Amino acid sequence: MNEQIVIPENEQYxxxxxxxxxxxxxxxALLNVLYKAQSLFGYLPREVQYFISxxxxxxxxxxLGVITFYHFFRTQPVGKYVINLCLGTACHVKGAADVxxxxxxxxxxxxxxxxxxRLFTLSTARCFGACGLxxxxxxxxxxxxxxxxxxxxxxxxxxxxxxxxx
Amino acid sequence: xxxxRSHVLVSIDIESVASxxxxxxxxxxxxxxxxxxxxxxxxxxxxxxxxxGLGVVLAVYPxxxxxxxxxxxDCPRIVExxxxxxxxxxxxxxxxxxVRAVRRDLIGPMREQKRVVLENSGIIDPEKIExxxxxxxxxxxxxxxxxTPDEVIAEVKKSGLRGRGGAGFPTGIKWExxxxxxxxxxxxxxxxxxxxxxxxxxxxxxxxxxHKLIEGLIIAGYAVGARKGYIYIRGEYALSxxxxxxxxxxxxxxxxxxxxILGSGFSFNLEIKEGAxxxxxxxxxxxxxxxxxKRGNPRIKPPYPTVVGLFGSPTVINNVETLANIxxxxxxxxxWFRTMGxxxxxxxKVYTILGDVNFPGxxxxxxxxxxxxxxxxxxxxxxxxxxxxxxxxxxxxxxFLPESLLNVRMDFDNLKxxxxxxxxxxxxxxxxxxxxxxxxxxVLYFFRHESCGQxxxxxxxxxxxxxxxxxxxxxxxxxxxLNTMVKLSEALWYSSLCPLGQSLIMPVKSALExxxxxxLPLVQ
Ligand SMILES: Cc1cc2nc3c(=O)[nH]c(=O)nc-3n(C[C@H](O)[C@H](O)[C@H](O)COP(=O)(O)O)c2cc1C
Ligand code: SF4
Ligand code: FES
Numbered sequence: 307m308n309e310q311i312v313i314p315e316n317e318q319y320x321x322x323x324x325x326x327x328x329x330x331x332x333x334x335a336l337l338n339v340l341y342k343a344q345s346l347f348g349y350l351p352r353e354v355q356y357f358i359s360x361x362x363x364x365x366x367x368x369x370l371g372v373i374t375f376y377h378f379f380r381t382q383p384v385g386k387y388v389i390n391l392c393l394g395t396a397c398h399v400k401g402a403a404d405v406x407x408x409x410x411x412x413x414x415x416x417x418x419x420x421x422x423x424r425l426f427t428l429s430t431a432r433c434f435g436a437c438g439l440x441x442x443x444x445x446x447x448x449x450x451x452x453x454x455x456x457x458x459x460x461x462x463x464x465x466x467x468x469x470x471x472x
Numbered sequence: 473x474x475x476x477r478s479h480v481l482v483s484i485d486i487e488s489v490a491s492x493x494x495x496x497x498x499x500x501x502x503x504x505x506x507x508x509x510x511x512x513x514x515x516x517x518x519x520x521x522x523x524x525g526l527g528v529v530l531a532v533y534p535x536x537x538x539x540x541x542x543x544x545x546d547c548p549r550i551v552e553x554x555x556x557x558x559x560x561x562x563x564x565x566x567x568x569x570x571v572r573a574v575r576r577d578l579i580g581p582m583r584e585q586k587r588v589v590l591e592n593s594g595i596i597d598p599e600k601i602e603x604x605x606x607x608x609x610x611x612x613x614x615x616x617x618x619x620t621p622d623e624v625i626a627e628v629k630k631s632g633l634r635g636r637g638g639a640g641f642p643t644g645i646k647w648e649x650x651x652x653x654x655x656x657x658x659x660x661x662x663x664x665x666x667x668x669x670x671x672x673x674x675x676x677x678x679x680x681x682x683h684k685l686i687e688g689l690i691i692a693g694y695a696v697g698a699r700k701g702y703i704y705i706r707g708e709y710a711l712s713x714x715x716x717x718x719x720x721x722x723x724x725x726x727x728x729x730x731x732x733i734l735g736s737g738f739s740f741n742l743e744i745k746e747g748a749x750x751x752x753x754x755x756x757x758x759x760x761x762x763x764x765x766k767r768g769n770p771r772i773k774p775p776y777p778t779v780v781g782l783f784g785s786p787t788v789i790n791n792v793e794t795l796a797n798i799x800x801x802x803x804x805x806x807x808w809f810r811t812m813g814x815x816x817x818x819x820x821k822v823y824t825i826l827g828d829v830n831f832p833g834x835x836x837x838x839x840x841x842x843x844x845x846x847x848x849x850x851x852x853x854x855x856x857x858x859x860x861x862x863x864x865x866x867x868x869x870x871x872f873l874p875e876s877l878l879n880v881r882m883d884f885d886n887l888k889x890x891x892x893x894x895x896x897x898x899x900x901x902x903x904x905x906x907x908x909x910x911x912x913x914x915v916l917y918f919f920r921h922e923s924c925g926q927x928x929x930x931x932x933x934x935x936x937x938x939x940x941x942x943x944x945x946x947x948x949x950x951x952x953x954l955n956t957m958v959k960l961s962e963a964l965w966y967s968s969l970c971p972l973g974q975s976l977i978m979p980v981k982s983a984l985e986x987x988x989x990x991x992l993p994l995v996q
Contacts, residue, residue: 333764333765333783334763334764334765334766334783335765336765336766337745337748337762337765338765340748341746341748368766371767372765372766372767375750375767375768375769375924376748376749376750376768377748377749377750378707378748378749379748393914393917393918394669394670394918395669395670395864395868395900395911395914395915395918396669396670396826396827396900398911398914399826399827399828399900399902399906399911431708431749432667432669432751432918432921432922433667433668433669433670433671433672434486434708435486435666435671435672435675435708435709436486436487436490436672437669437670437672437824437826437832438487438524438525438672438826438832438833439487439490439524439525440826444708447710448490449486449489449490450490451487451490451491
């Protein structure tokens with residue numbers, strides 16, 4: 307690495323440092339630390355990865371390896387609302403593909419992308435175990451079911467309006 | 473305090489919460505209190521009532537009336553008409569057949585469901601340990617601790633219980649393997665990473681009866697000689713995570729977890745780990761890698777986890793449903809367990825029935841129940857009076873079964889004769905209108921996406937299969953493509969490192985063999 311990575315000193319890093327110190331000696335701490343870091347920063351940029359590497363004494367390559375393995379971890383900032391559309395078999399049978407098309411069209415982005423206003427990120431997922439409601443999606447923590455192209459567009463519009471009212 | 477006249481059970485699960493269950497619960501309580509009925513009508517939160525697709529569901533006992541699609545604004549009516557005046561609100565009542573399909577043990581004599589694993593789900597408040605205790609909870613633990621670990625293992629072996637996580641490995645033999653391994657430290661893991669599409673049986677146990685699982689885990693720990701257990705729950709299961717955390721805390725307060733449990737000298741602790749969203753982490757050795765804080769790449773077996781498992785120590789890993797069977801086996805004995813199910817697969821099995829059936833949902837029935845009974849008896853037959861075409865049994869890595877196999881008795885061994893698997897117990901039903909090539913494409917998409925990429929046959933093979941099947945759907949395929957797909961899946965079967973790559977052969981071959989006539993027009 308030739309390029310210099312500067313790690314700022316602020317409250318978030320301080321909190322992460324304390325968390326790491328606490329968990330350093332427990333086996334398999336890396337995943338817990340990454341969870342914590344993502345909850346603090348929203349995503350895991352390079353600085354954070356290097357910071358963890360230094361504090362936890364784990365090589366950066368190993369950290370990146372773990373991050374890229376799991377769907378949950380992100381290296382790019384995401385929108386305020388992360389839409390996770392289920393493409394599991396039960397949802398597929400109930401028309402998830404059409405719902406996905408409608409979302410892409412409404413947000414004018416593809417899967418994996420974020421809207422310009424940083425409001426929405428679109429991603430897809432496997433079964434949430436809520437197949438009785440198929441097709442389903444999760445917007446942040448909340449689950450929506452029985453989606454149709456029309457209904458999903460209304461959900462998105464509803465969120466946009468709520469945001470405008472703020 | 474007066475004895476309550478009626479109990480209202482409100483199902484709180486992912487589905488009902490998405491439909492507004494918390495709001496209904498709040499409003500219901502307000503209305504009941506406003507009408508001064510607090511002493512008479514008791515409102516209880518419970519896990520799912522087993523009815524799916526009908527929004528917020530309430531069950532009123534002793535009348536045994538089920539209300540569905542309940543909205544907060546319906547609550548005043550229900551309270552006023554039903555609880556005050558004794559006239560159930562007809563337009564909200566769920567048709568009796570629907571309820572029968574899911575809970576025949578409670579309603580009507582038709583064909584009974586045998587509930588072992590789900591005996592308390594939808595009946596007790598899962599957040600109150602006292603309610604579990606009141607239903608003989610933790611008496612199996614007490615009994616187990618009065619036996620020697622070898623006696624506990626002998627009982628589990630005698631029961632013939634086989635793992636419900638997919639492979640059907642005899643649980644007692646697994647435990648014995650780990651018990652006999654000599655090591656300073658041993659572990660128990662509960663696999664609650666449930667990721668098979670169309671499966672949510674484990675979630676219902678985690679949400680509906682968390683203490684049953686904890687009791688099973690402590691008994692397993694005692695039998696094997698482990699002092700520490702992990703529950704690996706998939707991160708998306710927020711309610712399950714919350715309820716398990718609460719249950720562990722409560723069990724600790726009662727001295728059921730921790731040092732010197734019930735004065736027996738045996739100490740055991742449990743820790744919950746959250747999965748980070750990778751299907752392959754459900755595979756047992758990948759799950760251990762993940763617990764160790766690494767990428768969830770499956771390990772080469774042997775050595776098996778019972779010898780070299782988590783952190784290199786002997787480890788028993790069991791599915792949620794498997795462990796939830798343990799308390800009843802210890803409490804009521806192996807002979808009782810063997811009265812249910814088939815000779816080689818005793819006990820019950822929980823299935824999720826989804827797709828084009830009238831009553832989608834979850835059932836627990838004896839092993840050996842036929843697919844026909846499950847789909848047409850419990851599932852209420854095909855929606856809209858259409859014809860049955862196929863059932864994808866066992867999840868994405870399952871088999872497309874045609875009509876001619878509807879009479880197969882469902883257990884691990886019988887299905888094997890038809891090159892099929894019980895898998896996670898997911899049954900996805902397709903009517904005459906469904907397209908098998910499209911379904912197969914969706915299954916292949918899933919595998920392509922979830923292949924962990926560690927070994928090249930699976931990494932490249934899943935891509936290639938997906939590409940070919942896409943070509944077929946676009947009508948760009950050639951006649952030999954169908955054979956290529958079968959050959960590729962066979963190559964994966966022989967050369968992949970873990971069952972994820974190996975098992976693709978099942979959907980691919982069964983679709984192409986049993987439904988060949990649907991593929992032929994695509995390559996002409
Ligand atoms: C790709 C893959 C995913 C799996 N997912 C799960 C799962 O989500 N839950 C589970 O209990 N077993 C799963 N298994 C099976 C486990 O590897 C293991 O056999 C099981 O947890 C053993 O428990 P049992 O003996 O109680 O069945 C999966 C296997 C594979 C190959
Ligand atoms: S078979 Fe597939 S999932 Fe299994 S180890 Fe190989 S690449 Fe990973
Ligand atoms: S397949 Fe979409 S929630 Fe299960």
